[in-house]
Amino acid sequence: MDKKYGKNTICVQSGWNPKSGEPRVLPIFQSTTFKYDSSDEMGQLFDLNKEGYFYTRLQNPTNDCVANKIAALEGGIAAILTSSGQAANYFAVFNICETGSHIVCASTVYGGTFNMFGTTMKKQGIDVTFINQNDDEETISKAFRPNTRCLFGETISNPGCEVLDIEKFARIAHNHGVPLIVDNTFATPINCNPIAWGADIVTHSTTKYMDGHATSVGGVVVDSGNFDWDAHADRFPGLTTPDESYHGIVYTKKFGKLAYITKMTSQLMRDLGSIPSPFNSFLLNLGLESLHVRMPRHCSNALTVAQWLENNPKVAWVSYPGLKSSKYYDLAQKYLPNGSCGVMSFGIKGTKTDAIRFMDSLEFIAIVTHVADARSCILHPASHTHRQMSDEQLLAAGIAPDLMRLSVGIEDVNDIIADLKQALGD
Numbered sequence: 072m073d074k075k076y077g078k079n080t081i082c083v084q085s086g087w088n089p090k091s092g093e094p095r096v097l098p099i100f101q102s103t104t105f106k107y108d109s110s111d112e113m114g115q116l117f118d119l120n121k122e123g124y125f126y127t128r129l130q131n132p133t134n135d136c137v138a139n140k141i142a143a144l145e146g147g148i149a150a151i152l153t154s155s156g157q158a159a160n161y162f163a164v165f166n167i168c169e170t171g172s173h174i175v176c177a178s179t180v181y182g183g184t185f186n187m188f189g190t191t192m193k194k195q196g197i198d199v200t201f202i203n204q205n206d207d208e209e210t211i212s213k214a215f216r217p218n219t220r221c222l223f224g225e226t227i228s229n230p231g232c233e234v235l236d237i238e239k240f241a242r243i244a245h246n247h248g249v250p251l252i253v254d255n256t257f258a259t260p261i262n263c264n265p266i267a268w269g270a271d272i273v274t275h276s277t278t279k280y281m282d283g284h285a286t287s288v289g290g291v292v293v294d295s296g297n298f299d300w301d302a303h304a305d306r307f308p309g310l311t312t313p314d315e316s317y318h319g320i321v322y323t324k325k326f327g328k329l330a331y332i333t334k335m336t337s338q339l340m341r342d343l344g345s346i347p348s349p350f351n352s353f354l355l356n357l358g359l360e361s362l363h364v365r366m367p368r369h370c371s372n373a374l375t376v377a378q379w380l381e382n383n384p385k386v387a388w389v390s391y392p393g394l395k396s397s398k399y400y401d402l403a404q405k406y407l408p409n410g411s412c413g414v415m416s417f418g419i420k421g422t423k424t425d426a427i428r429f430m431d432s433l434e435f436i437a438i439v440t441h442v443a444d445a446r447s448c449i450l451h452p453a454s455h456t457h458r459q460m461s462d463e464q465l466l467a468a469g470i471a472p473d474l475m476r477l478s479v480g481i482e483d484v485n486d487i488i489a490d491l492k493q494a495l496g497d
């Protein structure tokens with residue numbers, strides 16, 4: 072049904088299409104397992120010869136309905152929900168890597184992703200080169216090796232709010248015979264569809280705007296179906312050579328364009344888990360039903376707040392891609408013409424202590440380790456989320472020591488500004 076409808080309709084209607092007499096609202100299939108009439112029927116499922124549910128660690132109908140909605144919103148052909156954004160990014164990369172592989176990643180990515188790639192995956196023998204995403208194609212290309220398996224970046228980086236030149240990244244990745252994976256968490260599919268600009272795989276922490284109400288940690292991986300794994304078969308043996316744990320199935324042969332997500336479901340979910348609970352997926356779906364209404368409000372509130380901060384003499388700097396002063400303004404106009412997101416970073420004049428005093432004086436803008444939900448909130452990465460990083464790593468990630476990350480909610484913008492104003496002592 073989705074092809075002919077716009078994003079607003081997909082947000083509200085897609086995923087669950089009840090038949091006559093079935094519940095109007097997506098049911099929560101809170102069941103670990105599924106019953107079959109014959110042992111042969113169940114056997115066919117385990118051989119991947121038939122589609123169907125047997126155990127929620129691999130697949131669950133509530134989860135799949137929500138995944139399908141997100142795939143439709145992103146213009147992908149298939150998607151899979153994960154228990155967190157971390158799991159989504161891990162699965163997206165590990166699905167095409169093994170010991171001895173190498174990946175190239177923008178240095179400004181979310182701190183959790185930076186640690187996972189730079190520390191945890193390194194221990195598994197997967198090497199990463201972090202690059203400056205603003206460098207030219209030739210410079211970035213130097214990071215690629217024969218064993219490189221993907222290029223990774225974020226549409227809008229968390230927390231630096233740097234906007235990715237997705238077309239440039241797609242060209243670089245494809246010139247090297249690897250897919251581009253884009254974490255589209257901050258932009259959401261309402262404001263940007265990376266697949267339309269050449270990305271092959273899109274991930275999200277659904278914990279942020281998609282859920283939108285700070286109720287459930289979750290993630291999603293969406294496949295465009297566009298990357299030709301067989302054309303680079305020697306680089307992606309997991310997809311193009313027999314899987315002995317499924318009687319020698321070759322994913323690209325048996326599943327064609329669905330190879331990548333099918334392998335992720337039948338191998339990674341089977342072996343590593345990380346599936347969301349159906350109840351969390353139900354909550355995520357409620358969030359998605361209003362995503363297209365909330366995002367424009369987040370963006371207009373954020374632009375008003377960013378302009379107000381920029382004009383305040385006590386504020387040292389503001390970084391928001393919607394500001395004309397932003398060095399990402401042109402990229403934002405290209406990739407995010409309807410608005411970027413509700414998140415911005417800024418610093419106030421004075422010391423780190425002044426920044427902390429300012430944050431402690433805020434009334435309803437809360438200090439929380441979260442971002443991108445309906446309620447305005449604030450965080451100081453150098454002393455919170457990114458405190459494991461050295462000063463050098465902080466700077467490479469585009470995070471100044473005085474940087475505060477403000478996530479503008481959907482309250483009355485005048486109230487948000489009034490709270491900032493009183494905390495600044497104006």
Ligand SMILES: *Cc1c(COP(=O)(O)O)cnc(C)c1O
Nearest residue numbers: 155156157181229256276278289
């Ligand atoms: C929060 C976030 C993640 C991690 O997601 P969790 O749901 O917290 O595991 C990954 N990427 C980006 C851009 C994020 O903002």
